[in-house]
Amino acid sequence: MLIVTFASFVAAVVRTGAWRELVEEFSIVSLHVQPALALSLLALSASSRWLRRVSYPMGVVLTLGLALGATAITHRVGSSFYGLEPYAMDRPLFLAVAAAGLVLFYFHLRSRALSPALTEARLQALQARIRPHFLFNSITAVLPLVRSDPKRAEAALEDMADLFRVLMADNRDLAPLADEVELCRQYLDLEQLRLGERLTIDWHVDNMPRDAMVPPLVLQPLLENAVYHGIEPSPDPGVVSINIYHVRGEVHVVLRNPYRKEGQHHAGNKMALGNIRERLALHFDAEAGLESRVEDHAYQVHIRLPYVKAKPEVRGS
């Protein structure tokens, strides 16, 4: 409704502006139209708080009514002010309702046309993506195992299949935390294969609520970041630690990785963080949050989310 208020204002300005440019005589028309529009807008914006609460059809009726009332008032006042013959009221009133109706109809169509595309685009943008490097480097890492250690090669390929199955799935619904952690283990096994002793993983998940429902791929991209920014740029071995626990109805996930100012891979990190933050907000609103900070050579991400178990109504957006 607020959008309608604002948009009708824009539309009105455009419309009257065009009129004025078109023919000078129409300036007389705008003399009539402008005050009515201004008053309608004033009334609309003043009542926008209430309008937002009512249903859409009710809002349409009220908006039209407001436009009608405003036109009637300006017509009355205007004609007495200019000392004009008060002529028939029906024409301006009809025009006002028609104009307001048209504007409303236009925005209704527009929102219907635009919003599915917007939502789709947003969801697509929010789909977690794995770095292509990871795929190609992992395959390269598995290939020598095919000869030297076929059993391990098999396990690695199975991990890869599971990981990509989740990455390519529609991840709009919440999934159990235990599944996400399992996925992270598979992902980290692959990274370990590639990086060997350069990567040490430190799990602290004894107090983890396995049944907590979380957005899928809420942790894996963060671990990917931890490896990409914390381990890969350094020739020395490093530790990635994962700490998951719950206190007072909240689930906490704390990830830490070494931080080096020198030789950082640049960019890419903020995108993943923003992405996860937005998905958390879509599902849990202000109840969830993500904070990141740098402290003595360590980079830390802390996620906090409500401890909800599988329930049909826990579905965001």
Added chain:
Amino acid sequence: MSHPQALRVVIADDEGPARNRMRDLLQDCAASLPIELTGEAANGCELIELLQEREADLVLLDIRMPQMDGLEAAQHLQKLADPPKIIFTTAFDTYAVKAFELHAVDYLLKPIRLRRLFDAISRARALTPLRLDMLKELAPEARTHLSVQERGRVILISVPDIVYLRAELKYVSIRTREREYLVEESLTRLEKEFASRFVRIHRSCLVAKAHLTGFERAAEAGEGGWSALLKGVDEKLPVSRRQAHVVREFGKTPL
């Protein structure tokens, strides 16, 4: 180095399994091509060290490596007396691959196919040496090291170790805590490349912000002259009047 002699190959890749894979493939090639694996390195610095000890004809050089990546290592390599030919390897570097295509630089995409490697190695001796300007263009980010040629060796100087850089006629002298080196570079270009790290205090001098401890009034300069004080090096560098604003800004903005 007569022709029937085996091609001496070095593998440079930070990931062990990737080196294993390359070793397997080279063994497969060796059945029909005379190849000799001379050594393996896990990053650019190790590679240059290795090549000082053992000569090689070809380096299979991964682009992304910690400490010093392949594109930078390729630049420093050119200072060796007899630089090896280079074939880059990469998992996914759209930008670099485009440039390689453009400049007809040989590269292999990981996972590498035996056939592709075989073809590349067969042609290796005929490869044209890489052009330094092209390599620089490919790696627009600041280097991690500067390199100096001394008595047939290439010495790498880690950029964070540099205290100051001073222009001297055709050369730039690099001062570290331990000693001084001369390189053929331009001070202006170095200033641009390492803008976030060095500050210009004189027309001919760039000082590392990390090594700058403060300023003091220069006794000999008299009217308003300043000298820069350095960490780890007992020298005072004159600040030119034109750059005196550096003194005023020092400490105000986090350097």
